[in-house]
Amino acid sequence: MTRSVLSWVLEKLGQGHDVALATVLDSRGSVPGKPGAKLAMIKNGEKFGTIGGAGLELKIEKALYELIKNPYRMATQGGRIENFLLYKDGKGKEVIALDSLCGGQLTVSLEVINTSPNILIIGGGHVGKSLSTVCNSIGWEYSIFDVREEFSNKERFPNAEELYHSSVSDFLDSEDYLSLSRFSDILLLGHDWSIDQEILIGILSKIKANQRPRIGCIGSKTKWSAFRAAALDANIPKSIVDFTRCPIGLPIGAHSPEEIAISICAEIISMDANNTSEDN
16 A cells, blocks of 8 residues: 555655645554554645544545645645544543544654655757756756757756657657646746747647746747737737746846856745745
């Protein structure tokens, strides 16, 4: 059971869900859940595993739901450990008492496992390369797309999860909303504005507003004005078009590719922190 729960957790993390996880650490007496038993839950209430059922499980489920409502705050504070007594006369003791006659006691850890950004970098040039270096240093996953094979290969990006070098149309034909949602962010850093515009319109036609992935584009407000007009002319809904942010990166006065990469990652960190805190 432990292996299947952990596999489920990894699957949900890969889909972009934070996961709240309960694990039985210790048990004494007559209890339904033994050490190692696990129960996991995501924000929509979907869950997997069990720590024994009955009133204990309902109590744990409620605790997990409260945690997953604000996973960022939980991550900054760390997890917590709760002691449960399965006996109706346990009130007043340093435990959470349950209306039960079993008489057992167990210790459960409660934690939230946060997703980390998984970025699709469109364009393997100077900024894309610098962005990959920052991602490497902070443990973020990333993939590369570039129509030029020399800018999307294993030698240039040895730690990339996925590497694509094809026409824009071939790439778009291989993707849909569900597959694109494996990325937290898609960042357009291409060398050719026409390629960026083509892939931007193609991606916007496949995604939903305010859901993964977020879309960002490097460039000036003038460039974005032209891209926005082209997207609207292509009948992309305004709510989807305005979901894109351009220019990307926090306004820290960045100029070099390395500085721009830092500002982009800082912006993503800020958005993740704000989004999760606002969910509470």
